[in-house]
Amino acid sequence: MFQIIIHDLGGKEVSKYFSWKWVTVFAAILFLIFTVGCAPEEAPIEDNESEGGSEESDDETSQESESDDANSEEGEISGELEIQYFVGGYGDSWWKEVISDFEEEYPNVEIVEHAGPNINEEMRSRWVQGDPPDVVYIDGAGSSETQMVEDGQLMNLTEWAQEIELEDGSPLLDSFIAEPASYDGELYSLPLVFDTWGTWYDMAWFEEGGYEVPKDFDSFMSTMGDIKESEDIEPFVTTGQYPYYFLRGMLYPAFGAAGGNELLEDVITGAEGAWTSDEVLAVMQNVQKMQEEGYIDSGFGALNHTQSQMNFLLHDNAFIPVGFWLPNEMSGDTPEDFQYGFIPSPMNEAGEPMAIVPDLRPLAIAEEAENPEAAKAFVDFVFTKEYASLFSEHTGAIMNVEGVDLSANENVPQYLIEANEMINDPEQVQIYHKPHPMSADLETPISDALVSLMLGNMTAEEFVEEAENAAAEYRSEQ
Structure with a gap:
């Protein structure tokens, strides 16, 4: 006989006595269980008629295999993303x-x-x-x-x-x-x-005031002159805190209209001589004209994009360059009688299609x-x-x-x-393509100089020299 001490569910010790005969029986049972559990599985013995498997069996096996493969593939698309x-x-x-x-x-x-x-x-x-x-x-x-x-x-x-x-x-x-x-x-x-940058205006307000919707730079200047005189406001506004709004929204289309995709690519990549080219200088001289005529909001330098957009909605200004997101972004602040109107930025010459540069x-x-x-x-x-x-x-x-x-x-x-129809009408609009966005290393110094030009602290000639120097420094770092 021998004694085994175990514990009941309450943790109390309980003694049990067994004879060596029962120990032998228990050991034999455990050995059989261990042997059966470790034995490899054998394939079932099939009769001669089903040797090689029936067609139905093959289909089931194939389906199971395909299911396993699919689960394996789906298993790869898992985890945290x-x-x-x-x-x-x-x-x-x-x-x-x-x-x-x-x-x-x-x-x-x-x-x-x-x-x-x-x-x-x-x-x-x-x-x-x-x-x-x-x-x-x-x-x-x-x-x-x-x-x-x-x-x-x-x-x-x-x-x-x-x-x-x-x-x-x-x-x-x-x-x-x-x-x-x-x-x-x-x-x-x-x-x-x-998306594409363009120039926005209030269609209802323009119709009420009898203002012409511009189609080129000459009519753009003419309409801004009429609005300034009639409404006693500075017609054009943009954000000075993010000058790339003007760069991408007004200058890129102007460069495309003036020199095509080649010029647009050269100014974006900082190619030698691009920023001092005759075409770029002519565009920047037009910007200087806007400033000298008092058409650019003199306080734009301190405005962020939402402040400039709010001023536009309140008719403190008449034109603003923004992308298609403008109505959605300002939906909560748009006056009930305001009717959004969109045109490609009118920086092109008279008689030429307006220019769009996808963003x-x-x-x-x-x-x-x-x-x-x-x-x-x-x-x-x-x-x-x-x-x-x-x-x-x-x-x-x-x-x-x-x-x-x-x-x-x-x-x-x-x-x-309406904008989608206009953009896809080649008689009205010419689409130009940039190779890729301008690097921030080039865009930042050019934007800084652009603000100075638009505030009247720099001439167009001084601006293009400043931009060319920035492009040269950018190329040297590549």
Whole structure:
């Protein structure tokens, strides 16, 4: 006999006595259990008729294999996915809907959103430290696609982008309204938003006052003169805190109209002699004329973009250069009788088509993304005609996918439908294309000089010399 001490459920010791005979029996049972549990499985013995398996059995096996493969592929699209997107005039309702749909499609993915009007500054340290989010929508103050490419922060998408298709099977790269930015033939982003800077005015106010809607620089100056005299206001306003609004909204179309895509590319890349060329000087002399005639708001230097837009809505000014996001961004402050009117910025010569330069807002994937497979799945997921139509509904702007009929969508604002028709009429508008956005290293010093010119502290000749020096310094650092 031997004694075993165990505890009952209350923790009390209970003694049990067993004979060695029972111990032997228990040991034998445990040995059998262990042997059976460790034995390898043997395939079932089949009769001669089913040797090699029936057709039904093969189909089931194939289906199980395909299911396993699908689950394996879906298993790759999992984990945490960080997305950074700027929230400005377009709002965030479109993003919320797309992200919700993506999470429903990929339930094993947990999306972490980094969003807001100051998100570019808030996330800057993470990019610098090499710990970026996986996907980034490049837009808003403090962001520069070209700078990110130059700093090696974005993934090269050239080969992968060729695999992306829209829901109808057409290649995405063949379905853009405007082509992606190209850096020596390489793609580092895909253009999500087709926006364009232009000049806005109040159609109802113009009709009431009998003011002519300008179609070129001469009529632009004439109308501003009439408004200044009749309304006792400085007709033109922009933001001095963000001078690139004027650079992109007024000067890029002017450069395109004056020298085509070649001149536009040269000023953006800082090519030698571009900023002191005769065409650029003539454009800047027109800007000087606007200032000398008192048409530019003398207090613009202190205004941010929302303050300048508010002044415009209150008829403190008559013209403002902004993109398609303006009505959506200012929807809560727009007077009931205000009727948005949009024209390409009238910096062209009389008799020439007005000029448009698309301003694309891209999606990109970080070079050091923690979850690149989920990031690619999200970018692929976003580019559909369905989401393109929804984008116009949510934002009042256009997604960069062709073949989307906005006129059939009653939820798209009328000004956008009219602007879309105008932009696609070659008799009215000529579209020019920039190779990629200007680097912040070049745009910043040129913008500073531009403010001085528009305040009357610098002549056009002095400005182009200052800009040429900035371009030379930029080239030396490349």
